[in-house]
Amino acid sequence: MTHAVKFHPGLMLLEQYVEGSLSADVALAVSAHIDLCPHCQQLSKDITNDQAAVLAEQAVIERDSSQEWQQMLDFITNQPRSAGADSQRSALPQLASVTVNGKTFEIPRALARLAEKQNKWLHLGGIATAKLPTADKQHVSLLYIDKGTEVPNHTHLGLEMTLVLAGKIVDENGEYGVGDLLINSPDDTHTPRTLADEDCLCLSVLSAPLKFNKGLTRLLNPLQQFFY
Ligand SMILES: [Zn+2]
Numbered sequence: 669m670t671h672a673v674k675f676h677p678g679l680m681l682l683e684q685y686v687e688g689s690l691s692a693d694v695a696l697a698v699s700a701h702i703d704l705c706p707h708c709q710q711l712s713k714d715i716t717n718d719q720a721a722v723l724a725e726q727a728v729i730e731r732d733s734s735q736e737w738q739q740m741l742d743f744i745t746n747q748p749r750s751a752g753a754d755s756q757r758s759a760l761p762q763l764a765s766v767t768v769n770g771k772t773f774e775i776p777r778a779l780a781r782l783a784e785k786q787n788k789w790l791h792l793g794g795i796a797t798a799k800l801p802t803a804d805k806q807h808v809s810l811l812y813i814d815k816g817t818e819v820p821n822h823t824h825l826g827l828e829m830t831l832v833l834a835g836k837i838v839d840e841n842g843e844y845g846v847g848d849l850l851i852n853s854p855d856d857t858h859t860p861r862t863l864a865d866e867d868c869l870c871l872s873v874l875s876a877p878l879k880f881n882k883g884l885t886r887l888l889n890p891l892q893q894f895f896y
Pocket residue numbers: 673675676677701702705707708709
């Protein structure tokens with residue numbers, strides 16, 4: 669049951685997350701990863717404490733603006749995560765789930781409210797996506813991949829973040845299980861697929877459309893729109 673998470677957001681990404689300087693959609697992926705990853709739960713707490721300590725030090729130096737620093741300190745310690753992902757968190761139910769292809773999957777609390785408002789599933793071959801209505805203009809969706817299915821080879825015009833919520837994904841670089849966060853930059857090309865006997869549910873955040881490399885471009889064009 670317990671899967672050891674192997675792929676984490678980088679330290680800089682976690683720091684920006686704690687500071688609240690990430691876009692809401694990227695913060696959502698990080699927040700959902702943290703829900704699934706005890707290691708990053710601890711790390712983000714440590715970063716929060718470090719940042720509070722730095723602010724407290726500055727406050728000693730700038731005693732005159734004591735009210736201001738207290739407000740900042742309160743802000744950091746009370747709101748360790750970005751506002752977009754965190755302001756809704758306290759009111760969320762403990763568990764949330766989505767159903768696709770006749771199967772029900774548990775999803776992290778960070779996604780619960782959005783998943784309630786998900787658009788309908790669009791199916792194409794063994795793949796299905798459901799857009800999540802976030803405020804940012806990035807593209808956040810749940811991505812379901814049936815067992816034994818390959819996503820066509822593609823590169824990324826922007827950042828692609830994929831968080832595995834259930835099952836496993838394999839690509840040229842390794843195998844990813846529940847909680848693993850894949851971050852692909854415009855330089856990366858990959859062909860993710862599922863195992864022969866297990867389907868997979870992911871959270872996908874795209875900052876720009878995918879570009880498919882192989883095969884008949886005209887055939888793949890609908891797929892590109894489908895993912896974007
Ligand atoms: Zn982690």
